[in-house]
Amino acid sequence: MDNRYVQQFKKGSLEMVLLCLIAKKETYGYEILTCLNENGGGIWGYAKEGTIYPILYRLQEAGLVVSRLAPSAANGGTKKYYSITEKGLQTLQELTTFWVDYSRCVDGFISQWKESLQ
Amino acid sequence: MDNRYVQQFKKGSLEMVLLCLIAKKETYGYEILTCLNENGGGIWGYAKEGTIYPILYRLQEAGLVVSRLAPSAANGGTKKYYSITEKGLQTLQELTTFWVDYSRCVDGFISQWKESLQ
DNA sequence: CGTTCTATTTAGCATTGCTAAATAGCAATA
DNA sequence: TATTGCTATTTAGCAATGCTAAATAGAACG
Numbered sequence: 362m363d364n365r366y367v368q369q370f371k372k373g374s375l376e377m378v379l380l381c382l383i384a385k386k387e388t389y390g391y392e393i394l395t396c397l398n399e400n401g402g403g404i405w406g407y408a409k410e411g412t413i414y415p416i417l418y419r420l421q422e423a424g425l426v427v428s429r430l431a432p433s434a435a436n437g438g439t440k441k442y443y444s445i446t447e448k449g450l451q452t453l454q455e456l457t458t459f460w461v462d463y464s465r466c467v468d469g470f471i472s473q474w475k476e477s478l479q
Numbered sequence: 480m481d482n483r484y485v486q487q488f489k490k491g492s493l494e495m496v497l498l499c500l501i502a503k504k505e506t507y508g509y510e511i512l513t514c515l516n517e518n519g520g521g522i523w524g525y526a527k528e529g530t531i532y533p534i535l536y537r538l539q540e541a542g543l544v545v546s547r548l549a550p551s552a553a554n555g556g557t558k559k560y561y562s563i564t565e566k567g568l569q570t571l572q573e574l575t576t577f578w579v580d581y582s583r584c585v586d587g588f589i590s591q592w593k594e595s596l597q
Numbered sequence: 598c599g600t601t602c603t604a605t606t607t608a609g610c611a612t613t614g615c616t617a618a619a620t621a622g623c624a625a626t627a
Numbered sequence: 628t629a630t631t632g633c634t635a636t637t638t639a640g641c642a643a644t645g646c647t648a649a650a651t652a653g654a655a656c657g
Binding site for chain 1: 484485486487488489490491492494495496499500502503504518519522523571574575577578580581582584585586587588589591592595
Binding site: 482486487489490491493494527537557 | 612613614615616617620621622623
């Protein structure tokens with residue numbers, strides 16, 4: 362599968378996926394990065410730093426998440442932990458509801474095509 | 480739902496949807512436009528000319544569709560009919576297969592979040 | 598000291614949907 | 628004839644977002 366399509370499919374849903382992960386538990390960029398690459402790495406085409414960190418900044422600017430610095434870790438640099446806000450939870454609820462309608466609509470177009478083959 | 484999210488969700492899948500419609504039957508830009516706005520107009524946030532026509536050009540450049548001009552219509556301007564090529568069908572098959580895996584993966588992240596609420 | 602792993606930052610690019618307006622033919626109607 | 632409305636396409640420029648690529652830095656291990 363051409364990587365171009367992977368990239369475009371991601372747009373819009375990646376932000377929702379990050380919100381899901383942060384809503385599930387407080388986490389930080391590097392953990393999100395490795396999580397995405399372990400869960401469906403092939404499907405996501407492997408997420409990169411330059412993709413994840415800017416999204417985290419945008420989510421914070423939008424007031425959907427807040428961050429705190431972990432003073433020092435046993436190994437590695439300082440971590441910036443993100444957790445979801447009330448506003449973030451509300452947005453995530455709206456996003457996932459819309460995603461269900463949206464993906465169902467796309468599935469409908471695919472079904473119509475496949476039915477026309479018979 | 481903020482229109483920004485609608486816009487981003489569309490990216491990547493709109494091209495696949497257009498291919499579905501053209502694969503189902505030979506059609507032209509204006510018909511696609513009205514079709515999208517009738518089938519799930521609210522979900523798509525209403526597709527515009529500036530969105531549809533550039534996609535059709537790209538599909539043609541990529542060799543996924545071919546076009547022919549309808550000499551003259553009973554009413555309205557000249558139509559440019561698009562039909563899918565063998566390469567387009569193959570790409571559509573790959574795209575839809577990937578879409579299924581991809582949307583299932585996104586659904587998985589949503590499920591994991593919802594399960595963590597209990 | 599060099600390598601590896603953890604962890605974040607950021608500049609610039611590519612893709613793609615949207616805004617907005619222009620162009621044009623034909624039909625109906627006043 | 629002039630106007631309005633519907634069909635139909637084109638295109639310039641903007642906005643949003645993922646990717647490329649590289650830089651920075653601490654800690655552990657040999």
